[in-house]
Amino acid sequence: MDGSRRTKKTRLWRWRSNPLRRRDDVIDAWIVLAVGAVIAVGGTIVGLVTDNAAGEVFARQRAERHSVRAALLADIPRSVAGVGTTGDKVAARVRWTDRDGSVHTDKTLADTGLKAGSRIVVWTDSRGEITAKPPSPAKAAVEAGVLATGAALAFAGLAYGAGALARWRLDQRRIEQWGSEWDLVGPQWDHKTG
Structure with a gap:
């Protein structure tokens, strides 16, 4: 019974009763x-x-x-390749009227093949600028x-x-300590037997 209690203590804190334990350990x-x-x-x-x-x-x-309905200002051809295109979308100029009645014009991505005047949904922020949904x-x-x-x-x-x-720093310090301790003990073991 005493042995099992001792094993549990050792498992909980492995350095508790070890005679070779150092402060760094x-x-x-x-x-x-x-x-x-x-x-x-x-x-x-x-x-x-x-x-x-x-x-x-x-x-x-x-x-x-919030979303607003905007009108395209120019036709968008079916096949468009180049700068400002993303897949089936292309940068196009649109115009919309904000909630306060002010009219805005800006660029946004729109599907290809749409005609001028087509209505698309754009998202605007609190300043009335186009932003992501x-x-x-x-x-x-x-x-x-x-x-x-x-x-x-x-x-x-x-x-x-x-x-x-x-x-790592502790390991370096332990290695230095072992080295200096070996410098003290090593010469005592340097004799030859036989």
Whole structure:
């Protein structure tokens, strides 16, 4: 029974009763424990904060941006290749009237093959400038989750790197100590037998 209790203590803290344990060995074990805790707790907090911030940005975009019907100012040929084209879309000038009655003209991507005067939907921001369509709540949730995961992984990588650097420095110090101790003990073992 006493042996099983001793084994459990050894498993919980492997350096507790080791006669060869050095101060640096204990520090090394604490670094591993601290890095694991920082990654678990800090990574979770960073992920949650990032998810919340991204969710707020996407919600603000949905609140500030609105769609308007705009009219094409020129025909768009069926096959257009060159600068300003993306797949089946091409940059075209459009005109629209904003909610306050002001008339705007700008460029946006429109489908090829449309005639002048055709109505298309464009998204504008609070200043009346053309902008991208805001993400839907589902797409925003996915994007916020991806950003949160990336931020948590980046934080975990930094914490792991800091821990690895600290442990590397401890290893260098242990090697130096072993070298200086060997310089003291080594000459005593230098005699030949036989």
